[in-house]
Amino acid sequence: MSEPYTPTARTRVTREPHRGIYDRAIAYQILDEGFICHVGFVIDNQPFVIPTGYGRAGDNLYIHGSAASRMLRNLDQGVPVCVTVTLLDGLVLARSIFNQSMNYRSVVVLGTAVAVEDPKEKLEALRALSDHILPGRWADVRQPNDKELKATLVMRLPITEFSAKVRQGPPIDDEEDYSFPTWAGVVPLKMQTGAPINDPRLDPAQEVPLYARNYSRNK
Amino acid sequence: MSEPYTPTARTRVTREPHRGIYDRAIAYQILDEGFICHVGFVIDNQPFVIPTGYGRAGDNLYIHGSAASRMLRNLDQGVPVCVTVTLLDGLVLARSIFNQSMNYRSVVVLGTAVAVEDPKEKLEALRALSDHILPGRWADVRQPNDKELKATLVMRLPITEFSAKVRQGPPIDDEEDYSFPTWAGVVPLKMQTGAPINDPRLDPAQEVPLYARNYSRNK
Numbered sequence: 001m002s003e004p005y006t007p008t009a010r011t012r013v014t015r016e017p018h019r020g021i022y023d024r025a026i027a028y029q030i031l032d033e034g035f036i037c038h039v040g041f042v043i044d045n046q047p048f049v050i051p052t053g054y055g056r057a058g059d060n061l062y063i064h065g066s067a068a069s070r071m072l073r074n075l076d077q078g079v080p081v082c083v084t085v086t087l088l089d090g091l092v093l094a095r096s097i098f099n100q101s102m103n104y105r106s107v108v109v110l111g112t113a114v115a116v117e118d119p120k121e122k123l124e125a126l127r128a129l130s131d132h133i134l135p136g137r138w139a140d141v142r143q144p145n146d147k148e149l150k151a152t153l154v155m156r157l158p159i160t161e162f163s164a165k166v167r168q169g170p171p172i173d174d175e176e177d178y179s180f181p182t183w184a185g186v187v188p189l190k191m192q193t194g195a196p197i198n199d200p201r202l203d204p205a206q207e208v209p210l211y212a213r214n215y216s217r218n219k
Numbered sequence: 220m221s222e223p224y225t226p227t228a229r230t231r232v233t234r235e236p237h238r239g240i241y242d243r244a245i246a247y248q249i250l251d252e253g254f255i256c257h258v259g260f261v262i263d264n265q266p267f268v269i270p271t272g273y274g275r276a277g278d279n280l281y282i283h284g285s286a287a288s289r290m291l292r293n294l295d296q297g298v299p300v301c302v303t304v305t306l307l308d309g310l311v312l313a314r315s316i317f318n319q320s321m322n323y324r325s326v327v328v329l330g331t332a333v334a335v336e337d338p339k340e341k342l343e344a345l346r347a348l349s350d351h352i353l354p355g356r357w358a359d360v361r362q363p364n365d366k367e368l369k370a371t372l373v374m375r376l377p378i379t380e381f382s383a384k385v386r387q388g389p390p391i392d393d394e395e396d397y398s399f400p401t402w403a404g405v406v407p408l409k410m411q412t413g414a415p416i417n418d419p420r421l422d423p424a425q426e427v428p429l430y431a432r433n434y435s436r437n438k
Contacts, residue, residue, distance in 0.1 A: 010265065035307055035408070036321070038257040040266035046229065047259035047266050051305040051325050086270040088254055088410070091352055093431065096361040097345060098371070100352070102255070106270050126316060133310055133319070140401045142315040152317070170418045182359045183425045184418040187434055189254070191307070194407035199389045206402045212312065215406055 010110055011163040021164040030105045030164055031056050033217060034085040035133065035191070039063055041081050054083070055128030061109060061157045062116070062125035078112035083157055091187040094171035095180040101167060103186065109162040113155040119146075125154045136211030191217060229329055230382040240383040249324045249383055250275050252436060253304040254352065254410070258282055260300050273302070274347030280328060280376045281335070281344035297331035302376055310406040313390035314399040320386060322405065328381040332374040338365075344373045355430030410436060 005022045007013075013020025021027070037054045040047055054063045061083055090103035116122045123144070130138045144152065171184050193215045196208045224241045226232075232239030240246070256273045259266055273282045280302055309322035335341045342363070349357045363371065390403050412434045415427045 010262075035310075036305065036323075038259075038268050038270075038303060038305070040257075040259040040268035040301070042261050042264065042266050045261065046299050046329060047261050047301045048329075049257050049259035049268050049301045049303040049327065051257075051303060051323065053321065080265050082259070082266045082268045084257060084268040084270060086255065086257070090416075091254075091412075093353065093356060094360070096367075097349060097357070097363050098361075098367040100349065100356075100360070102272065102352075104255075104270065108268065110265060110267075130316060130319065133321075134312065134406070137312060137319075138316070141313070141319070142317075142396055142399050142401075144316050148315075148317040170416075170420075177361055178420055179422075180361050181422070181425070182361075183415075183428050183431070184421055185427070185431075186416045186418075187353070187431055188413035188416065190411050190413060192409050192411035193310075194409060196402075197389075197405045197407065199403040199405075201389075201397055202403055203398075203400070206400070208404070209402050212402070212404075212406055 007163050008161055011108065011161055013163055013165055016167075019165045019167050021166055023164070027107045027159075027162055027164040028056065030087060030107045031061070031085055032132070033087055035217070037063065037083045037085045039081055039083050041079055053129055053133060055125065055130070055132035056159075057124060057128040059159045061159055062128055062154055063113070063157070064126070064129060064152060064154045078114045081111065081113045081157060083109045088189050089168065090189050092167070092171045093184055093187065095173045095177040095182055095184050099171055099173050099177070101171065103168050105164065105166045107162060107164045109157060109159055111157050111161055113157040116154040116156050119149055122149055122152065122154050125156070126152065134211060134215065136209065140209060193217065226382050227380055230327065230380055232382055232384055235386075238384045238386050240385055242383070246326045246378075246381055246383040247275065249306060249326045250280070250304055251351070252306055254436070256282065256302045256304045258300055258302050260298055272348055272352060274344065274349070274351035275378075276343060276347040278378045280378055281347055281373055282332070282376070283345070283348060283371060283373045297333045300330065300332045300376060302328045307408050308387065309408050311386075311390045312403055312406065314392045314396040314401055314403050318390055318392050318396070320390065322387050324383065324385045326381060326383045328376060328378055330376050330380055332376040335373040335375050338368055341368055341371065341373050344375070345371065353430060353434070355428065359428060412436060
């Protein structure tokens, strides 16, 4: 267990409250295993939810790409966002439709995202984003130049207001349904990495690096 | 190609516009392959993004569960939502950090979700949700009773304002970077289903049904 954390009214899990987890270490494990997040923001009272890459450095999340772009078009001050990361672990097949479920681990972070202006922090954020996707890659590629850094939008969201939600294990049926004549159980789900595919223009002298071979995401 | 569809200012893809797709058939393929969506809604100007199951019946999306619950706590009329489904297909490892990317297929649907009140439509929506997760399951389980139907929140979102976004294929590097001495290519990603795990309380006479064996999601 890491430091105690008290959820706010906005992050307290109200539906299936026994699934709510407010432990920072567990939330970070989930955040570190996901490949993408879904960023929510509001324009003219319309919510938008955009998938994008992210990275974590300490108690900050960094996002970039099209989500940041669309947000920044409208606001160059801080913008209220919700960043959600979901890992899907299985289909939970109960004996009744009502108790069908899924096994998952998710984290919701609420707060105000701000654009990262400092070039040094921006570079570190890009490194966190790269390390997040594929540790080892950063050292092997051409680093961003000044022009690219200026063209890159990165936003920082402090991980202060958050909650995690986890469901795992077998289906939970109503007691009287356990005699219902059907199969019940879990179909596991896992994000699987495949064998690397060489770029068609790859220099034949270049071999697939170790960090990209048999890359397994599950810690 | 299906019927022509003209994006609105809100759904036109502005970042990497060549990735924008406004074809209904392609959007539905993506929607039908995903297991979960991320629903965005707004409470007191704060966006929330909640993962949840969904189903499609014709030109309607149905969602239920905790997202609907939290939304309905605040609004029993229609509520502006954004439903996003993202399929992750690969890590795109370019020769420069700036051109790192991911292969993905995503759909964003904007609109107003309303609670489904009619018991018949609600039952059909639950069937669509079940068929969406695991075709064949619906016929094998105990159907919802009146009490459960009343306790279930289902919302309907017409698929009228939407866009899809797709990136596939190898990295696209700046021309001068192709000689940079590093490996480049794609690490494929796929949501893999595993061998079904029997419920610990399963009647030993019950065998794993065909629809849950070797279940592959990719159409």
